[in-house]
Amino acid sequence: MTRPTLTGTPDAVPTVELDDLIDGGDLQLIDRWLAQAGEVQIADDLARLPREQRAVAFRLLGKDRALEVFELLDPSVQQELLEGLRDTNVQQLFDGLDPDDRARLTEEMPAKVAMRLLAGLSPAERQLTSTLLGYPEDSAGRLMSPEVASLRATMTVAEALDRLRRIGASAETIYALPVTDDRRRLVGVLGLRDLVLADAPTQISELMDTDVISARVDSDQEEVARMMREADLLALPIVDTEDRLVGVVTVDDAMEVLEEEDTEDIARAAGAEPLGRPYLATSVVQLARSRVIWLIVFIAAGAVTVNVMAAFETTLEAAVTLALFIPLVIGTAGNTGAQSATTITRAMAVGEVRLSDLTPVVGREGTTGLLLGAILGAIAFGPIAVLIGTPIAAVVSITLVAACTLASLIGSALPLAAKRLGVDPAVMSVPLITALIDASGLLIYFIVAGLVLRL
Amino acid sequence: MTRPTLTGTPDAVPTVELDDLIDGGDLQLIDRWLAQAGEVQIADDLARLPREQRAVAFRLLGKDRALEVFELLDPSVQQELLEGLRDTNVQQLFDGLDPDDRARLTEEMPAKVAMRLLAGLSPAERQLTSTLLGYPEDSAGRLMSPEVASLRATMTVAEALDRLRRIGASAETIYALPVTDDRRRLVGVLGLRDLVLADAPTQISELMDTDVISARVDSDQEEVARMMREADLLALPIVDTEDRLVGVVTVDDAMEVLEEEDTEDIARAAGAEPLGRPYLATSVVQLARSRVIWLIVFIAAGAVTVNVMAAFETTLEAAVTLALFIPLVIGTAGNTGAQSATTITRAMAVGEVRLSDLTPVVGREGTTGLLLGAILGAIAFGPIAVLIGTPIAAVVSITLVAACTLASLIGSALPLAAKRLGVDPAVMSVPLITALIDASGLLIYFIVAGLVLRL
Numbered sequence: 001m002t003r004p005t006l007t008g009t010p011d012a013v014p015t016v017e018l019d020d021l022i023d024g025g026d027l028q029l030i031d032r033w034l035a036q037a038g039e040v041q042i043a044d045d046l047a048r049l050p051r052e053q054r055a056v057a058f059r060l061l062g063k064d065r066a067l068e069v070f071e072l073l074d075p076s077v078q079q080e081l082l083e084g085l086r087d088t089n090v091q092q093l094f095d096g097l098d099p100d101d102r103a104r105l106t107e108e109m110p111a112k113v114a115m116r117l118l119a120g121l122s123p124a125e126r127q128l129t130s131t132l133l134g135y136p137e138d139s140a141g142r143l144m145s146p147e148v149a150s151l152r153a154t155m156t157v158a159e160a161l162d163r164l165r166r167i168g169a170s171a172e173t174i175y176a177l178p179v180t181d182d183r184r185r186l187v188g189v190l191g192l193r194d195l196v197l198a199d200a201p202t203q204i205s206e207l208m209d210t211d212v213i214s215a216r217v218d219s220d221q222e223e224v225a226r227m228m229r230e231a232d233l234l235a236l237p238i239v240d241t242e243d244r245l246v247g248v249v250t251v252d253d254a255m256e257v258l259e260e261e262d263t264e265d266i267a268r269a270a271g272a273e274p275l276g277r278p279y280l281a282t283s284v285v286q287l288a289r290s291r292v293i294w295l296i297v298f299i300a301a302g303a304v305t306v307n308v309m310a311a312f313e314t315t316l317e318a319a320v321t322l323a324l325f326i327p328l329v330i331g332t333a334g335n336t337g338a339q340s341a342t343t344i345t346r347a348m349a350v351g352e353v354r355l356s357d358l359t360p361v362v363g364r365e366g367t368t369g370l371l372l373g374a375i376l377g378a379i380a381f382g383p384i385a386v387l388i389g390t391p392i393a394a395v396v397s398i399t400l401v402a403a404c405t406l407a408s409l410i411g412s413a414l415p416l417a418a419k420r421l422g423v424d425p426a427v428m429s430v431p432l433i434t435a436l437i438d439a440s441g442l443l444i445y446f447i448v449a450g451l452v453l454r455l
Numbered sequence: 456m457t458r459p460t461l462t463g464t465p466d467a468v469p470t471v472e473l474d475d476l477i478d479g480g481d482l483q484l485i486d487r488w489l490a491q492a493g494e495v496q497i498a499d500d501l502a503r504l505p506r507e508q509r510a511v512a513f514r515l516l517g518k519d520r521a522l523e524v525f526e527l528l529d530p531s532v533q534q535e536l537l538e539g540l541r542d543t544n545v546q547q548l549f550d551g552l553d554p555d556d557r558a559r560l561t562e563e564m565p566a567k568v569a570m571r572l573l574a575g576l577s578p579a580e581r582q583l584t585s586t587l588l589g590y591p592e593d594s595a596g597r598l599m600s601p602e603v604a605s606l607r608a609t610m611t612v613a614e615a616l617d618r619l620r621r622i623g624a625s626a627e628t629i630y631a632l633p634v635t636d637d638r639r640r641l642v643g644v645l646g647l648r649d650l651v652l653a654d655a656p657t658q659i660s661e662l663m664d665t666d667v668i669s670a671r672v673d674s675d676q677e678e679v680a681r682m683m684r685e686a687d688l689l690a691l692p693i694v695d696t697e698d699r700l701v702g703v704v705t706v707d708d709a710m711e712v713l714e715e716e717d718t719e720d721i722a723r724a725a726g727a728e729p730l731g732r733p734y735l736a737t738s739v740v741q742l743a744r745s746r747v748i749w750l751i752v753f754i755a756a757g758a759v760t761v762n763v764m765a766a767f768e769t770t771l772e773a774a775v776t777l778a779l780f781i782p783l784v785i786g787t788a789g790n791t792g793a794q795s796a797t798t799i800t801r802a803m804a805v806g807e808v809r810l811s812d813l814t815p816v817v818g819r820e821g822t823t824g825l826l827l828g829a830i831l832g833a834i835a836f837g838p839i840a841v842l843i844g845t846p847i848a849a850v851v852s853i854t855l856v857a858a859c860t861l862a863s864l865i866g867s868a869l870p871l872a873a874k875r876l877g878v879d880p881a882v883m884s885v886p887l888i889t890a891l892i893d894a895s896g897l898l899i900y901f902i903v904a905g906l907v908l909r910l
Binding site for chain 2: 072169174263295
C-alpha cells in the first residue's frame, strides 16, 4: 500500500515529524512546522508525543487552530492535554467545543474537573451538555448533537432557506434536514441538495421524503452507526419515546464509533481489552493490564489440560512418540476454532448473521471443520506413516478430523451463545476458545490412541 | 446491545423475515411484505436468500425501488442477482447505476458479460465507466465518482447556485464543492452550507477554503478512506498528476471501504482469507478454501515442533511429567504473541503506529511480554510446586517468562517487517505466529528443563 499523495495541501509540506523537532527543542523551528502543517497532521503527531511535550507544542498554535486540532484528538488525549494547560486556556477550549464532543470529553474527566468546567459555560451551553450527559453511555443520545436544524412541513422552500440562513451557522449539520409537525414530531426528512435545487414557492411537505429512517435516543451507538453505513446516510434524526425530534447523529461521528468498535472487537478477539487510547500513548503497565485477564483465564483453564494429560500418563509412558504430535494436533484444532469464532463474530458485528441463524451457522461451520480436518488429516498421514509408522499416523489423522470438526462447532456456537446471553460476542476470545479446544482435543487424541494402539 | 428502535419508518413494520415468506411461496404475501419494507431491510434480507430465490423476490419490486435496493447490495450479490435476471432487466439496472458503482460491479463479472453490458450504455456513460476501469484496482480512481459538481473561483454565490440547479441533479454530491481555476486545477473547496448561508454577490474565491485536502487518483483506497475519517470529510476531491480535478470520493463509499478493510484484516488475523461476500451467501467449500492455506502452513511448520520434541525424546522419557505442561506453556506463549500481533497490526491500520516506530514498539512489546510472563509464571508456580514438585514448577515458570517475552517480540516485529516488505501486515496471522512460537517455546522449555533438572 502506498501512502496517498496529498496534493495542493499544506499537509504534504513537512517531511520532518513533530517529535523529532520537539526533541531538538528549537521553538522557532516548531513554530514554523506548525504553521505549515495541516490540522490533521498536527493532531496525528501530537497524539504520538509524550504527554509532557504535548502542551508545549499545543500552546504555540493560534486560538482558532488550537480548537480545530483539539477537536480531532482522541478524548483520552484531549483530557491529558487539558491537564497540562493553564485554567483559562482550558475553559476557552471547552467553551469552543460542540455539545456532543464536550459530553464525550466530560465522561473521561474526574467529576470535580468536569463540574468546574461545566460551571464555566453559558447557561444555554451547559443545558445542552448536561442533557446529553443524562443519556446512558454508548447510547445514541450521547453521540447526537442537540443543535439540529429542522424544518416545518408547512414551510415553503424560500422560508426554509431563510430559516437556514438564520440558524444554520450553529447547527451541527444542515445537509440532512429533519422535518417536523407542529408538535415537534418527526414526519419527514429533506436533503439540503433537494432544497437548493427546488423552486422557491414549493412546500416542504411536497419535497420531503416521508420514508424517514430514525433511531431512538436510547439506541445503541454501534447499531445506529452500522445502520447509517448500510443506508448511506449523512445524518440520522434521533427521537424520544414520543417520536419528537431531539437531535441528529452525523456521519463523521458514526464513522468514529465504527472504527472504535472494530478496534474493540479486534482487541477482544485476541483476548485483550481495548486500550481506548492511541497505542504509543499507552504505557507498558496499561498494555499488560489490558491483556493479563484472559491469559490468567487460559492458565486456569489450562489446569484441565494438565489433568487430561495426567489421566493418560500411562498411555504416554507406553508410547512417548504420542507426545511428539501434541503441539501439532491441538495447535491445528485451536487455529480452526479461532477461524470459525472470528468469522462468526465479524459476520454478527456487520449484521450478516443474526441470532436466529444459529442452526444454519453451526451446521455450515461444523461441515467446514469436518472438511478442513479431512484435508489436513490426509496431508499429515503420509509423512507420519513413512517416518514414524502407520498406527501413529492413523491416530493423528483421525484426531485431526474429529478435533477440527469439534473446534469449528465450539468456535461458532460460543459467539452466538454470548450474543443470546447479552454479552459482546467478541468476548469469546481466542484464548478462551483455545483453552476449551486444547482440553477436548487432547481427550480425543488419547481416546483415539487408546482405541487404535490398544493401549 | 439492543437493536435500535426504528421509529416512524416502514423498516420497523414487518416482523416476518423474507426468507420465511419465500419458503411459504405465497407471491401475494411476498408482494405485500416488499411494499411495506424499507429498501435497507429488503437489501439485507435478499443477501440472506439462496441465489435462486433472490431473482424471484427482486422481480416483484418496481423499477425505481429495484435500482435503490440493488445499489445497497454487496457487489458479489449484485452479480449473482444479474445472472438470474433476464437480459433487458439487467441492462436496465446497469444503466441506472452510478459510474463508480458500475465500475466496481464490472470488476466481479466475467469479461464477456461486462463487455456486453458496457456496450449497451450510452456513449457518455460508457466513457465515464471505462475511465474508472482504467485505474488500478483498490485505487482512489476506482472509488471516486467522475460526476463531480465543481465551481470556478471567479463565480459569485448567485452564479454558483444557478450552476448547481442546472448540474446538481446528476452529480454524486454537492455538499463539498471543489473549486478550480481556468485550467481545471484544484484551488479550493467550499461546503454547500457556506454557499447557502452566504450573500448572493460574494465571490467564491473569498468564501472557499484554500487549505484543501485532496488525494491523487492512484492513491490507495484504504488510506484515502482513513484520511477522510480522520479529517471528518464528507467528500474528498481527487486530482491527476497535474493537480487537475478528476473526481470526488464520497463519505458513504469511504465508510464501505473501511468496513471491508476491517473485515479483511480481522479474517487475515485468524489466518483466513476474506470472503468478499456475505457469510450466509458463502458455500461450505468457499469457507474451507478461505481457511485451508494457513492451516496447511501451520501443519507444515508443525514439522519443526515435532522435530524439537523428537530431539528431546530422551528428556521426555526421563521425565514424562514434563509432557503434562506442554499444552499450557506453548498455549500461553502463543496467546501472548497473538495479542501483540493483533494490537500492532490494528495500530498500524488506523495510523497510530508507523514504520519508523519499530524500535519503541518492539521495545515496549518486549517489556510487556516480560511483565506478563513474570505474572503468569508467579501464578503458575505455587500450584505446580505443591502438586508436582518445585523443580518442575521452576521449569514451567522460567519458561513462561522467557517464552512470553520472545512471543511478544515475534508478535510485534513480524507485522512491522511485513509492512516494510510491502505485504499487508494482517497476513502475519495467528496461525503463522503460533507455529513460530510453538517451536521456539518448546525449545526454551526443554533447554530450561535440561538445566534445572540436570537431564
